[in-house]
Structures are given as structure tokens and as C-alpha cells.
Amino acid sequence: xxxxxxxxxxxxxxxxxxxxxxxxxxxxxxxxxxxxxxxxxxxxxxxxxxxxxxxxxxxxxxxxxxxxxxxxxxxxxxxxxxxxxxxxxxxxxxxxxxxxxxxxxxxxxxxxxxxxxxxxxxxxxxxxxxxxxxxxxxxxxxxxxxxxxxxxxxxxxxxxxxxxxxxxxxxxxxxxxxxxxxxxxxxxxxxxxxxxxxxxxxxxxxxxxxxxxxxxxxxxxxxxxxxxx
Numbered sequence: 642x643x644x645x646x647x648x649x650x651x652x653x654x655x656x657x658x659x660x661x662x663x664x665x666x667x668x669x670x671x672x673x674x675x676x677x678x679x680x681x682x683x684x685x686x687x688x689x690x691x692x693x694x695x696x697x698x699x700x701x702x703x704x705x706x707x708x709x710x711x712x713x714x715x716x717x718x719x720x721x722x723x724x725x726x727x728x729x730x731x732x733x734x735x736x737x738x739x740x741x742x743x744x745x746x747x748x749x750x751x752x753x754x755x756x757x758x759x760x761x762x763x764x765x766x767x768x769x770x771x772x773x774x775x776x777x778x779x780x781x782x783x784x785x786x787x788x789x790x791x792x793x794x795x796x797x798x799x800x801x802x803x804x805x806x807x808x809x810x811x812x813x814x815x816x817x818x819x820x821x822x823x824x825x826x827x828x829x830x831x832x833x834x835x836x837x838x839x840x841x842x843x844x845x846x847x848x849x850x851x852x853x854x855x856x857x858x859x860x861x862x863x864x865x866x867x868x869x870x
Contacts, residue, residue, distance in 0.1 A: 686847070690813045696827040698738055704824065706870060707732050707741040707801040708791055710812060711748025711757045711781055718755060721764055724805060724833060729761055731828035732803050733768045741801055743774050743870050745791060747781030757781075776870055780863035784808075784846070785853050788816040789862050795870055797821055805829050807840045811847050818854045 695701040709732050712725035721729060725748075735741045744765065748757025758777040765775055776795065781787035791797040799822045802812045809825045816823040833839065853859055 686810045686814050690810055690825065693813070693824040694809060694827065695825065696829075698734060698740070701735070701740055701801070701826055702824065703740050704799055704801045705742045706745065706797055706799065707735060707743070707803055707826075708745045708747060708787065708797070708816075708823075709761060710784060710787055710802070710804045710808065711746075711761065712804075714755070714757055714760055719760060721760055723831065724839075725757075725761065726764070727805070727830040728803050728828045729764050730768070730830060731826055733765060733770055735801065735803070735826060736770055736774070743776060744770065745776045745778050745795060745797075745800075745870070747778035747787040747790070749782045750779040751782060776868070780865075782863075784812055784815050785850065785859060786862050788812070788819050788821060790864075791816065792819050792821050793867075794865060795868050797870070799823070801826050803828050805833075805839075807836065807843050811843055811850055814847070815850050815854065 709728050712728060713722040714720065714725070715722055720726075729746075732741070732744050736744060746758045746761035746765065748761055750756050750758060756779075758779050758781070762772075762775050762777055766772060778787065778790055778795070780790060791800065800816070802809065802816060802823050802825045804812050804825075806827050806829050809827060813823055813825050
């Protein structure tokens with residue numbers, strides 16, 4: 642009996658085909674999980690925030706402060722990208738209709754030759770917004786930073802968030818989770834070339850938002866002295 646067991650151990654060969662099948666199955670299940678979780682999460686959040694998301698100028702409640710999220714500059718870096726231009730135009734639309742009084746232009750200014758908020762401010766002024774009603778947030782490098790700084794630097798309690806539909810749910814989720822009573826205004830004015838890429842990117846970013854809010858808040862948000870609006 643002992644000899645037989647020893648022989649069996651010595652003659653054992655790993656089942657590589659079975660192992661590879663198991664590994665492939667695990668990879669497939671993991672990919673399905675990574676796709677379905679953000680999809681379902683975004684679907685639930687979309688439903689939850691649909692009642693406070695507006696695309697009709699006449700129906701949106703008056704709110705003193707609006708937040709415009711940065712979305713990159715044109716290749717020459719002196720004009721807003723098409724996506725950002727539509728966000729600013731939507732803010733101007735609300736401003737001229739008397740729906741908002743102050744606009745926070747939040748964007749990236751990480752590099753000396755890249756000043757997104759300033760370009761946003763200049764564009765809004767060219768459309769008739771008073772300089773006194775514009776506030777620049779030069780450290781809005783990402784959605785979390787913009788919402789966090791709006792709350793803890795600018796003291797915002799209520800705000801209209803202005804961005805495209807693909808990003809608005811995540812922006813509302815982040816700002817509301819950080820203590821801002823936010824509603825959304827859809828800034829989709831045109832069709833965008835990279836809309837598919839933007840949409841899929843935001844699926845993953847929604848998961849990241851949950852992680853940043855509840856698990857591991859970023860410790861690199863740029864802070865500073867409080868600014869009263």
C-alpha cells in the first residue's frame with residue numbers, strides 16, 4: 642500500500658489544461674464583474690439623481706452659485722475645448738436668465754503654461770459675464786478636488802453643477818457625498834467626437850469616486866485659506 646502511494650506521488654503530473662481553463666474562467670468572471678459593477682452603480686445613481694438633473698432652463702430652480710468643471714483646452718491652450726466651451730456656454734445661459742449669480746470656474750493650473758480656469762474666465766467674460774461674478778478655482782485638477790474645494794475652501798453649501806450628461810451623475814454623487822446640496826444642469830449642446838471614450842472612462846471613474854469618498858480619500862487635494870463668495 643505504501644509503495645503504491647509513493648509510486649502515485651512520483652508519477653503525478655500537473656493538469657496544465659485544467660489549470661489554464663480555470664484561470665481563463667476566473668479572468669472572464671473578473672472582467673464581467675469589472676464591467677457590470679460600474680454599469681449597475683451608474684444606473685442606480687442615474688435614477689437617484691434624475692429628479693435633480695435639469696436640461697430645461699425654465700424649470701431649473703434659482704441657485705446662487707454654479708460650478709463649471711474643467712474639460713481641457715484646445716491644442717493652442719488659449720481656448721476651451723469643445724466640451725468645455727459648451728459647459729461655459731450653459732453657465733452663461735443660466736447667468737443671463739437670472740438663475741445663478743456667481744460662477745466658480747474650476748480647472749487645472751498645474752503647469753505654468755497651462756491655465757484652464759483663466760481661459761474659462763476669459764471666455765465667460767467675452768460672453769457678457771461680469772468679472773465680479775466669476776470665481777477662479779485654480780486647483781480643480783479633477784472632480785473630487787473641485788467638489789472638495791468648493792465645500793471647504795469656498796464654503797459652498799448649495800450649487801448648480803454644470804457639465805455634460807456623461808459626467809453629471811458622478812459630479813452630483815461626489816459633491817453631495819462631500820456635503821454640498823447640488824443639482825445638475827446638462828451642458829450637452831453638441832455631439833462630441835470622443836463621446837464613447839468619455840462615457841466608458843466615467844464608468845470606471847464612478848468606482849474610483851466611491852473609493853475616494855468612502856475608502857481612501859485623496860491626500861493631495863490642494864488647500865489654502867478660505868475664500869468667501
